[in-house]
Amino acid sequence: MPLRSIKNSLKEKGVRLTRQRQILLDLIDSSGQHLDAEQLYKLARDKDPGINRVTVYRTLKLLKETGLVDELDLMHFEGDQHYYETRLKQEHAHVICLSCGKVEEFFGEPLYRLRHQVEKSLGYQVVIARTEIGGYCSHCRAVRARELEEARIGSPAQPEPKRRATTQR
Amino acid sequence: MPLRSIKNSLKEKGVRLTRQRQILLDLIDSSGQHLDAEQLYKLARDKDPGINRVTVYRTLKLLKETGLVDELDLMHFEGDQHYYETRLKQEHAHVICLSCGKVEEFFGEPLYRLRHQVEKSLGYQVVIARTEIGGYCSHCRAVRARELEEARIGSPAQPEPKRRATTQR
DNA sequence: TTTTTTGCAAACAGTTTGCAGCACA
DNA sequence: TGTGCTGCAAACTGTTTGCAAAAAA
Numbered sequence: 159m160p161l162r163s164i165k166n167s168l169k170e171k172g173v174r175l176t177r178q179r180q181i182l183l184d185l186i187d188s189s190g191q192h193l194d195a196e197q198l199y200k201l202a203r204d205k206d207p208g209i210n211r212v213t214v215y216r217t218l219k220l221l222k223e224t225g226l227v228d229e230l231d232l233m234h235f236e237g238d239q240h241y242y243e244t245r246l247k248q249e250h251a252h253v254i255c256l257s258c259g260k261v262e263e264f265f266g267e268p269l270y271r272l273r274h275q276v277e278k279s280l281g282y283q284v285v286i287a288r289t290e291i292g293g294y295c296s297h298c299r300a301v302r303a304r305e306l307e308e309a310r311i312g313s314p315a316q317p318e319p320k321r322r323a324t325t326q327r
Numbered sequence: 328m329p330l331r332s333i334k335n336s337l338k339e340k341g342v343r344l345t346r347q348r349q350i351l352l353d354l355i356d357s358s359g360q361h362l363d364a365e366q367l368y369k370l371a372r373d374k375d376p377g378i379n380r381v382t383v384y385r386t387l388k389l390l391k392e393t394g395l396v397d398e399l400d401l402m403h404f405e406g407d408q409h410y411y412e413t414r415l416k417q418e419h420a421h422v423i424c425l426s427c428g429k430v431e432e433f434f435g436e437p438l439y440r441l442r443h444q445v446e447k448s449l450g451y452q453v454v455i456a457r458t459e460i461g462g463y464c465s466h467c468r469a470v471r472a473r474e475l476e477e478a479r480i481g482s483p484a485q486p487e488p489k490r491r492a493t494t495q496r
Numbered sequence: 497t498t499t500t501t502t503g504c505a506a507a508c509a510g511t512t513t514g515c516a517g518c519a520c521a
Numbered sequence: 522t523g524t525g526c527t528g529c530a531a532a533c534t535g536t537t538t539g540c541a542a543a544a545a546a
Contacts, residue, residue, distance in 0.1 A: 174525060195510080197391035210528045215511060218510055231400060233455075238407075238536080239510065253445055262449055272458065276422055276433050281465035285425060286402070289441065289458040310458035343500060343545055364535075379503050384536060407511080408535060 162186045164226050164244065171224065181205050183219045190254075192230055192241035192261060218242060225285075233258050233292045249273070251289035257298035264291070330356045333395050333413065340393065350374050351386045361399055361410035361421075361430060387411060394455075402461045404428050418442070420458035426467035433460070 164183060165175060181202050186193065193201070199214045221227040221242075230241040233254045251264040271283050294302070333352060334344060342348075350371050355362065356437070362370070368383045390396040390411075399410040402423045420433040442453050 172525090176520070176526065178527075208528080212512080212529080213527060216526085219512090229403075233457075234359075234398075236508075245470040247492060251441065251445070253451060254451055255451070264445050264449060266441070266444055266448075266518095268437045268444060272420065272433075272435070272437035272441065275376070275435055275437060276420070276460055276462075278431060279435075280422055280431055282422060282424070282460070282462040283468055284460055284462040286461045287458070288402070288460070291442070291445055291451070291453055291457070291458070292455045293453040296391075299452055341500090345501065345545070347502075359521085377503080381504080381537080382502060388537090406534075420541095 161244070162247065167226065168224065172221065173224070177206065178202070178209055178213050179217050179220075181209070182214060183221070186221075186227060186242055187244050187246070192232060192243055194236075194239040194241050196239065198242070224262040228286070230287070230288070231290060232261055233290050235292075249287065251291055253291045253293065255298055256292045257294050257302070260295055262295075329384070329415065330413070336395065337393065342389065342393070346375065347371070347378055347382050347388075348386050350378070351383060352390075355390075355396060355411055355413070356413050359410045361412055362406075363402060363408040363410050365408065397455070397457070400429060400459060400469070402459050402463075418456065420460055422460045422462065424464040424467055426463050426471070429464055431464075 161183065164187075168175060168179075182198060185198055185201050189201075195211075195214050196273060198218075199209070199211045202209045202214060218227070218229075218240075222229050225245065227242045227244050228251060230243065232241055233256070235254055235256065236259065238304060247263075248265055249269050251269060253262045253264050254260070255262075268288070269289065272289075275289055276282055276287075277284055330352065333356070335406060337344060337348075343385050345435065354367055354370050358370075364380075364383050364387060367387075368378070368380045371378045371383060387396070387398075387409075394414065396411045396413050399412065399421060401410055401421060402425070404423055404425065405428065416432075417434055418438050420438060422431045423429070424431075424434050437454070441458075442456055445451055445456075446453050
């Protein structure tokens with residue numbers, strides 16, 4: 159769903175397209191990342207220094223309730239906040255590396271099968287499906303293997319890998 | 328994984344099996360439902376009135392970190408708390424009715440396919456997969472359809488269905 | 497008898513609410 | 522020009538932390 163249809167969709171519902179909402183909608187749509195309320199607030203402040211954190215929360219709630227954005231947890235890797243993305247793409251799962259925090263998206267048939275089977279076998283009308291997968295990405299596994307190898311050859315025990323990504327928050 | 332192996336698994340890690348932890352483990356394992364921290368706390372209090380809410384949180388954190396229980400959100404239908412279940416069954420998705428709040432479990436092939444495809448195509452070592460699906464169960468859809476029908480025949484507009492289940496919390 | 501674990505109190509993060517004034521349609 | 526929206530302050534929910542006392546191994 160392109161940004162324009164989101165805006166139209168709101169208009170049709172009698173929801174006013176205020177400056178603040180425009181800014182937030184643009185940010186969510188254009189970022190390409192998964193931003194949380196605080197990040198959105200800070201980015202929005204650059205465009206409108208007077209904007210309030212509460213407005214961000216209210217707007218996110220509105221967009222979520224009207225089904226225009228999806229709320230993600232991303233395995234609570236960083237903390238307990240939520241992340242947002244516009245509902246523009248095909249259905250996808252989010253895959254989070256539990257070592258470095260990287261988030262990847264997975265598109266594929268099993269997601270559709272899952273949805274259809276739930277509709278068929280449980281008799282549901284599915285509205286939203288959220289799949290989050292935690293694991294270790296190939297990069298982190300390689301690093302880990304190398305560390306273990308080095309430890310085996312020479313030096314004493316290595317420290318555990320850090321649980322949180324250091325670049326965020 | 329039966330309850331006994333969970334307890335053994337803890338012992339092996341040098342984790343002490345205190346009275347409080349026994350109680351909580353038994354509750355999570357035997358309830359058959361998905362309980363949140365507050366519900367567990369209240370149930371645990373019946374067996375040990377001196378138990379503290381903090382101990383519940385600490386125990387849940389421990390069990391989660393050792394991979395013995397899984398944490399669920401259940402689409403945040405009720406609120407922002409988390410729910411817990413022991414990791415004893417096969418992989419399954421949770422399907423939540425957005426009208427009545429009922430939670431069902433879905434077992435099936437697509438979940439395994441999904442996991443394997445993520446491992447293969449993204450090169451991940453998958454540790455945990457969580458799928459939550461929100462929709463409307465057949466019962467609620469039937470009720471809704473009947474309401475609409477009745478409204479069409481006789482009376483003026485009907486009120487919206489309630490968003491939250493009234494039996495919980 | 498040493499090391500964990502607990503209970504208590506207090507702090508904390510993330511989010512929501514009540515209300516008066518502002519601004520969009 | 523009225524109703525919806527915003528900003529502000531304050532509250533609230535769910536969860537975590539520091540510390541001394543209690544209880545496992």
